[in-house]
Amino acid sequence: MTSAWLVNRHVVMWMMAAYFISLMMLMGEIPWWILPFSGVVIGWRWLYVVGKVSVFNKVAHYALTITAIGMLVMSSLDSGMLENMVNLLLLAYGLKFIELRKFKDVLVLVGVGFITIAIVFIFSESLMTTLVAVILVILQLSILVALNAPDLTWLAQIKTAIKIGALSLPLTISLFFIMPQLGPLWSMSFAGGATTGLSENMSPGDIAQLRGSDALAFSVVFDDDVIPPAQRYWRALVLDKFDGRQWQQQIKQPRWRPYESDISWPDLSNEPSVSYKVIAKPSNQRWLFGLNIATSKDGEVKQLSDFTMKYNTPVVSTTAYQVTSYPYLASKLSLSDAQQRKNLQRPQSGNERTKQWVDKQRIKHADNKKFAQFVLQYFNQQPFFYTLNPPLLGDNSVDDFMFDTRQGFCSHYASAFALIMRYAGIPSRVVTGYQGGEWNEEIGYLNVYQYDAHAWNEIWVEGAGWLRVDPTASIHPSRVISTLDDAKDEPFFGGNRFSLIRYRDTPWLNSLRLSLANVEFYWSRWVVQYNDEKQQKLLEMLLGKLSSFKIMSFTIGVLLLIGLMLWWQSGFKWQRATSAQRFERVYLTLIKQMERHDIKRSLHVSPSVFCDQIIECKPAVSEEIKSFTDFYNKIKYQQTAPITSEHVQQLQRLLRQLLKKI
Numbered sequence: 001m002t003s004a005w006l007v008n009r010h011v012v013m014w015m016m017a018a019y020f021i022s023l024m025m026l027m028g029e030i031p032w033w034i035l036p037f038s039g040v041v042i043g044w045r046w047l048y049v050v051g052k053v054s055v056f057n058k059v060a061h062y063a064l065t066i067t068a069i070g071m072l073v074m075s076s077l078d079s080g081m082l083e084n085m086v087n088l089l090l091l092a093y094g095l096k097f098i099e100l101r102k103f104k105d106v107l108v109l110v111g112v113g114f115i116t117i118a119i120v121f122i123f124s125e126s127l128m129t130t131l132v133a134v135i136l137v138i139l140q141l142s143i144l145v146a147l148n149a150p151d152l153t154w155l156a157q158i159k160t161a162i163k164i165g166a167l168s169l170p171l172t173i174s175l176f177f178i179m180p181q182l183g184p185l186w187s188m189s190f191a192g193g194a195t196t197g198l199s200e201n202m203s204p205g206d207i208a209q210l211r212g213s214d215a216l217a218f219s220v221v222f223d224d225d226v227i228p229p230a231q232r233y234w235r236a237l238v239l240d241k242f243d244g245r246q247w248q249q250q251i252k253q254p255r256w257r258p259y260e261s262d263i264s265w266p267d268l269s270n271e272p273s274v275s276y277k278v279i280a281k282p283s284n285q286r287w288l289f290g291l292n293i294a295t296s297k298d299g300e301v302k303q304l305s306d307f308t309m310k311y312n313t314p315v316v317s318t319t320a321y322q323v324t325s326y327p328y329l330a331s332k333l334s335l336s337d338a339q340q341r342k343n344l345q346r347p348q349s350g351n352e353r354t355k356q357w358v359d360k361q362r363i364k365h366a367d368n369k370k371f372a373q374f375v376l377q378y379f380n381q382q383p384f385f386y387t388l389n390p391p392l393l394g395d396n397s398v399d400d401f402m403f404d405t406r407q408g409f410c411s412h413y414a415s416a417f418a419l420i421m422r423y424a425g426i427p428s429r430v431v432t433g434y435q436g437g438e439w440n441e442e443i444g445y446l447n448v449y450q451y452d453a454h455a456w457n458e459i460w461v462e463g464a465g466w467l468r469v470d471p472t473a474s475i476h477p478s479r480v481i482s483t484l485d486d487a488k489d490e491p492f493f494g495g496n497r498f499s500l501i502r503y504r505d506t507p508w509l510n511s512l513r514l515s516l517a518n519v520e521f522y523w524s525r526w527v528v529q530y531n532d533e534k535q536q537k538l539l540e541m542l543l544g545k546l547s548s549f550k551i552m553s554f555t556i557g558v559l560l561l562i563g564l565m566l567w568w569q570s571g572f573k574w575q576r577a578t579s580a581q582r583f584e585r586v587y588l589t590l591i592k593q594m595e596r597h598d599i600k601r602s603l604h605v606s607p608s609v610f611c612d613q614i615i616e617c618k619p620a621v622s623e624e625i626k627s628f629t630d631f632y633n634k635i636k637y638q639q640t641a642p643i644t645s646e647h648v649q650q651l652q653r654l655l656r657q658l659l660k661k662i
Contacts, residue, residue, distance in 0.1 A: 010154045011146045012049045015100075015109060016042045018139040019093060022116045025132060029123055030087060031075045037068055038094050045097040056098050065095060086119055106147060113140045123282070125318050127523040138165055170562050176530070177538065178555050198432050200285070202239055202247045202411055202455060203397075213450035214501050216281055217434060218289055219521055220446040223275040227291070229436060231327070233456065233468060234289045234448060236433035238306035242422075244347040245397045247415060247430045263305045265295065266333075271326045279320045279524050286310045289433060289448075291325040292468065298322060305339070306429075307466075318528040330465030335427065343427035343460065346419060351398045354416070358423040368426050368461055375420055376474040379413065382406070386472065387481035407481075413471040414455040427460035431468075440514065445521055451501075580643045586651045587632055593659060607632055624658040 023030070023038055041064075047053040068091050076084045093112045099105055117136050120129060141161035149157065218234075239247035278289055288301060288309040295303060298321045300312045311319065335343075365371040383406055390407040393400040398416045401408055408416075414430045421428035435454035437446040456470040504510040526534075536546070543550045577585070591601050591610075599617050601610045611629040615622045631654055635647050 008146065008150065008154075009049055011143060012045060014139050014143050014146070015097070015106075016046065018113050018136055018143075019097070021132065021136055021139075022093070022113065022120070023090065025120045025129065026086065026090070026116075026123065029083060030090060031071070031079075033071045033075075034087065034090055034094075037064075037071075037091070040064065041094045041097045045100065061098055064098075068095070082122070089116060089119065103147065106143065110140050110143050122316070125282075125524075125528045127520055130523075134165075138162055141165060167566060170565065171559075174558050174562060177535065178558060198236055198283075198285075198287070198453060200237060200249055200287075202415070202430060202432055203245060215450045216517075216520070217283075217448045217450050217452065218278055218280040219524065220437065220448065221277045221279070221444070221525075222446070223277075226439060226444075226446065227274055229439075231291070232436050232446075233292065233431075233454075233470075234434040234437075235292055235294065235308060235431055236287045236289050237431070238308055238458075239430040239432065240306070240343055240345070242346060242415075242419060244350040245393075245395065247418070250342055250345075261302045261304070263303055263307075265329075268295075268326060268329070272328055274325045274327065275323070276325075277320060277322050279318060279529065280315055281318055282316050284314050284316055286312075286314055288315075288321065290323045292327060292466075293329045294323050294325045296321055296323050318524050320525075320529045330467070331463065333465050335460050335465075340427050340460070343429050344422050344425065346422045351396050351419065353396075353399045354402050354419065355423050357402070358420055362424050368424075368459070371424055372421065372426070372459055372469060375417060376469070376471060379471055380474045380476055383479065384408075384413075384475055385479045385481055386475045389481075410455045410472040413475075414457050417457050417469065417471040421457070421459050429458050431456055431458055435470075438517075440518065440521075443518055443521065447517055447521070449501075579645050579648055582645075582648045583635065583643045583651060586648065586655055590628070590655060590658075593662075597662065607636075618662060621658055621661050624654070624661055628654040628658055 019038065019042060023035065044053060044056060048055075072084075072087055072091060075087060079087070089112065093109070093116060096105065096109050096112065100109065113136070117133050117140075120133060138158070138161050141164055142158050145152070145157045145160045145164075146154075149160070152160070237249065239249060241248050241250045274291060276291075280288060288296075288311055290296075290309055293307045294309055296309060301321050302310045302312065304310060309323075311321075361374065362371060365374045385407040386409070387407050388409060390409060390412060391405045393405065393412075398419050401412050401416055418428045418430050432453075432455045434448045434452040435456070436452050437448040439446050454470075454472075456468060456472070458466040458468055461467055501513065504513065539546055539551065539554070543554055587607070594601065594614060597618070599614055601613070605613070607629050611625050614625050618625075628651070631651060635643060635651070
């Protein structure tokens with residue numbers, strides 16, 4: 001092992017590339033200051049390699065380290081434990097570039113690199129993440145190969161690293177499919193907010209931010225026929241408390257306390273239902289998605305009285321659960337006095353113009369359903385506009401929206417409608433979730449993206465229960481300023497021109513987008529969601545009726561097969577010894593036998609000299625050792641014909657005669 005990495009620029013480039021790619025993979029989880037910090041350390045390392053700068057000044061080193069630690073402490077005030085640990089790891093990873101002086105420093109850097117690859121999977125389990133992780137593994141292995149085989153060309157080093165990685169695949173795949181599927185041994189909390197997706201609070205304009213993302217929220221596989229698009233309202237949260245500007249949940253559960261189901265259902269045996277499986281992407285929150293009214297027999301899913309579902313722990317990895325929804329069940333449920341008071345709650349002051357308007361209109365429309373229809377007609381006939389870039393609202397947000405700006409997104413309309421209903425004495429609440437989704441006819445699944453995020457309302461009507469009302473849908477099409485289909489408006493996808501959904505009217509790009517979505521769906525369903533149940537089905541398909549003996553035998557057999565393959569690839573070959581090799585082994589046997597009698601042969605000693613050495617110590621076998629040595633020299637050095645098995649047998653007979661006489 002040498003210090004070739006100090007002068008081989010390609011090795012340093014691999015180190016910097018691995019660090020940079022790792023940062024890009026964690027871009028959404030790290031604070032902004034890590035990027036300029038990283039630019040300083042890897043920039044200096046490259047300038048040092050090309051001879052443009054000298055060794056990093058100690059004062060500058062200490063100053064950079066103290067500054068980074070200070071920024072880390074400041075960032076930790078608004079971050080959870082996991083984010084702080086990731087930031088600390090990346091900070092140490094970057095600082096190590098300054099201290100690359102010895103061989104062991106590079107080994108530490110590579111070790112931290114491998115740990116960082118594992119950290120990436122905490123935040124993302126997508127196929128793209130896995131493919132980039134494979135590239136990172138090849139880079140780290142290439143660095144190790146370059147350290148131990150510096151004479152190889154850089155291309156040969158990469159090829160060797162790829163071969164090492166490929167040899168590990170059979171064992172990796174086998175362990176994944178046949179070893180017990182263990183749950184996480186520990187859990188760690190994030191900062192407290194959602195890593196992506198909806199929030200447990202809603203202010204005007206909040207959901208519009210989600211419409212700028214084309215990230216996948218969840219996928220759905222229906223057991224039977226797919227439901228029509230107009231019915232695809234995926235409930236996630238019910239917000240029933242309003243402070244004059246922001247809607248939130250009346251009672252919030254601490255993140256550390258598990259939810260308990262607090263609703264009992266009537267007999268559902270004859271109730272029309274829709275069954276489906278939801279594959280939810282990580283959100284770091286407990287809420288789940290389902291059509292109204294959603295139930296689940298999954299032990300980890302809890303069902304609450306507002307008809308929402310919560311997971312026992314935050315959803316930090318791709319999670320699948322089975323759901324059965326009962327779309328006509330609401331009319332059979334009752335509303336308690338406490339629930340009615342909760343859904344009529346309103347601020348003591350503020351939004352006075354809206355209250356006065358409601359009092360005036362309520363006289364004309366005494367029936368609750370007719371009053372709700374009147375408000376929807378009002379939104380439709382008056383100059384209300386749907387836009388992703390509405391003007392800012394003041395403290396009296398509903399007043400400003402209803403009588404001044406009249407421009408907004410779904411959260412504006414849902415917030416105003418809920419407060420209007422409460423002013424009219426009609427129990428109401430805001431529901432946030434997703435509406436719609438993209439159906440894949442070829443494979444048969446529905447993808448729901450972040451840009452499908454939506455807010456709507458539910459009002460309580462005696463005899464009908466909670467009814468869904470979507471005030472945003474009442475806006476006249478001529479007053480829709482910006483939508484998903486309007487390519488001229490920038491709000492969707494944050495102005496990201498690389499989002500393939502923008503180009504869905506281009507056939508080949510749309511075909512590429514759908515193909516990538518299909519691959520991601522299969523990856524989530526069969527790899528990320530591979531669990532005990534799927535493992536058991538796979539083993540039953542391979543082994544029939546399962547037993548402990550069968551499983552153990554199959555596991556040992558697979559591991560032995562892989563071990564033999566690795567042994568073979570390492571250079572071992574089952575090959576019968578040649579006659580020349582067997583002939584030489586006979587002479588080596590003589591040497592070992594003589595060592596037992598304290599007669600040792602030095603490496604430089606010829607067979608004839610060794611013969612004299614044996615005669616000197618054992619005169620009684622002089623004739624036998626001379627015959628053995630003469631025959632060995634004759635066959636080994638004097639004849640030109642190949643050594644045959646007869647020669648081997650003759651030498652073995654002479655050796656036996658010699659050993660009998662000693």
